[in-house]
């Protein structure tokens with residue numbers, strides 16, 4: 001009899017975003033001609049930069065010729081791309097070892113797969129509210145313990161991240177082994193400054209913990225005191241893995257490409273107390289479980305580092321940031337309590353009259369034909385909040401703001 005992995009049975013059957021679709025579809029059935037504006041999307045909507053498209057066309061042509069055909073990628077990715085990444089880091093004063101960069105098929109893969117190389121008994125800390133993948137990956141890997149009545153898992157440490165802390169996660173009181181940090185943060189749009197992030201690095205050094213630093217939104221940073229990389233903080237190479245993605249940066253959500261950095265300085269411990277370089281385990285995992293990312297896509301990623309590519313990418317980011325800024329200003333003018341939207345495409349705000357998230361979701365949908373993301377889908381502490389994103393069109397964003405002006 002083949003047995004199932006019981007840990008997979010513990011995660012919620014429906015991914016929380018399906019509930020949103022269900023409700024939107026129910027509305028559409030009743031109101032087939034309504035013009036719904038989606039401010040809930042966590043996906044980019046603008047087409048790929050032209051430089052990326054041209055580079056991929058060229059790469060396809062190379063693949064069609066005997067002399068330039070390529071088979072498997074080198075296990076960690078092609079040098080042409082890794083060199084560009086290293087150069088980009090050097091510009092912010094970060095020198096990374098060449099071997100520390102691993103090209104992947106997007107950040108989400110590594111966020112989940114990292115669990116393969118870490119001991120089962122590690123205590124994992126995540127903020128609440130949180131990007132749901134960190135919690136689900138912890139549950140599916142069997143590290144979450146049991147679900148308590150308050151919908152929290154017994155072995156997960158939830159970092160306080162509420163109005164009181166301005167939605168900046170607070171250091172845990174107890175010792176934790178692995179900390180997921182997302183900066184700038186999804187869903188709250190808030191960001192840790194260098195001073196704040198240093199406290200996390202110092203904590204990790206003091207407790208022999210490691211930080212899994214999700215920098216999927218680093219290209220949205222507009223404030224000088226917000227770091228683009230955790231390695232801008234002294235000592236971080238000893239304790240942090242950094243995961244980046246071209247998804248939100250350059251419109252790669254459908255193409256799939258990103259990378260993770262495993263500094264050779266970063267160590268974990270065996271049961272005997274011996275130090276183990278995590279990069280070694282990651283290399284071993286990669287060699288056995290993946291054959292890398294396609295040549296064509298890696299050429300596409302490389303193109304965003306050319307002067308023209310950079311300009312196009314910046315234009316994309318500015319577009320989404322401008323949308324977020326429009327939303328942020330409108331909500332503040334409406335007297336709401338607003339977070340994010342400055343170094344992030346996400347705007348997080350308190351619902352009017354302290355309504356529960358789902359109740360306000362229904363009001364937005366039925367009165368204004370606007371879809372937001374209820375804060376509570378990201379965790380208990382998100383209750384009473386809502387997330388809007390800057391990923392809609394400019395036209396849709398402006399129209400949505402017109403609809404709610406003076407009415408919520």
Ligand SMILES: *Cc1c(COP(=O)(O)O)cnc(C)c1O
Nearest residue numbers: 106107108131186216245247258
């Ligand atoms: C979108 C997103 C990702 C996913 O990135 P991919 O590279 O598309 O897998 C990772 N982390 C956060 C916080 C995100 O919002």
